[in-house]
Amino acid sequence: MKLLLHTCCAPCSIQCVETLRAGDIHPDLFWYNPNIHPYTEYRSRRDTLIKFAGDEGLELILDDEYGLRAFIAGVLGNLGNRCPYCYRTRLEKTAAFAAEHGYDSFSTTLLISPYQKHEVIRGIGEDAAARYGVQFFYRDFRPGFREGQKQAREQSFYMQKYCGCIFSEEERYLN
Numbered sequence: 825m826k827l828l829l830h831t832c833c834a835p836c837s838i839q840c841v842e843t844l845r846a847g848d849i850h851p852d853l854f855w856y857n858p859n860i861h862p863y864t865e866y867r868s869r870r871d872t873l874i875k876f877a878g879d880e881g882l883e884l885i886l887d888d889e890y891g892l893r894a895f896i897a898g899v900l901g902n903l904g905n906r907c908p909y910c911y912r913t914r915l916e917k918t919a920a921f922a923a924e925h926g927y928d929s930f931s932t933t934l935l936i937s938p939y940q941k942h943e944v945i946r947g948i949g950e951d952a953a954a955r956y957g958v959q960f961f962y963r964d965f966r967p968g969f970r971e972g973q974k975q976a977r978e979q980s981f982y983m984q985k986y987c988g989c990i991f992s993e994e995e996r997y998l999n
């Protein structure tokens with residue numbers, strides 16, 4: 825199976841890749857994350873992923889659009905429920921790339937995080953699959969989350985302290 829794995833960061837990728845490889849699936853990684861702010865944070869996460877991919881011998885496709893303004897414009901009307909827009913933006917881009925470049929399926933490292941809205945991600949992934957004519961590979965990667973974080977710390981990866989958008993940074997540090 826030729827699988828394109830949308831990747832939000834290196835720490836979340838470790839166990840997703842290990843789980844897929846254990847099932848004899850060797851994914852290519854796809855970076856597209858206009859939800860990560862500010863730019864220095866975006867750069868830290870992206871560059872850590874580049875190192876991880878190089879160390880692991882993984883193909884990494886970078887859609888390196890910082891995209892701050894478009895992202896803010898997209899969520900501004902519904903800040904209290906902004907995550908579905910955030911998931912959709914990233915998964916539709918991944919599905920489109922997968923369909924255009926001959927992948928059988930796509931998935932996302934967002935499915936490993938116990939802090940994300942897992943079932944919303946799954947639904948949006950399946951919608952994007954139907955829209956672009958490529959399969960959404962669903963897997964509940966969450967059992968590997970803690971182990972992946974531990975491995976990331978052992979390898980001295982950059983570890984983010986908040987989800988990504990500037991609003992999540994405020995939620996993390998204000999009060």
Ligand code: SF4
Pocket residue numbers: 859860906907910911987988989990991992
């Ligand atoms: S909290 Fe996380 S998932 Fe939700 S909009 Fe912000 S970056 Fe995206």
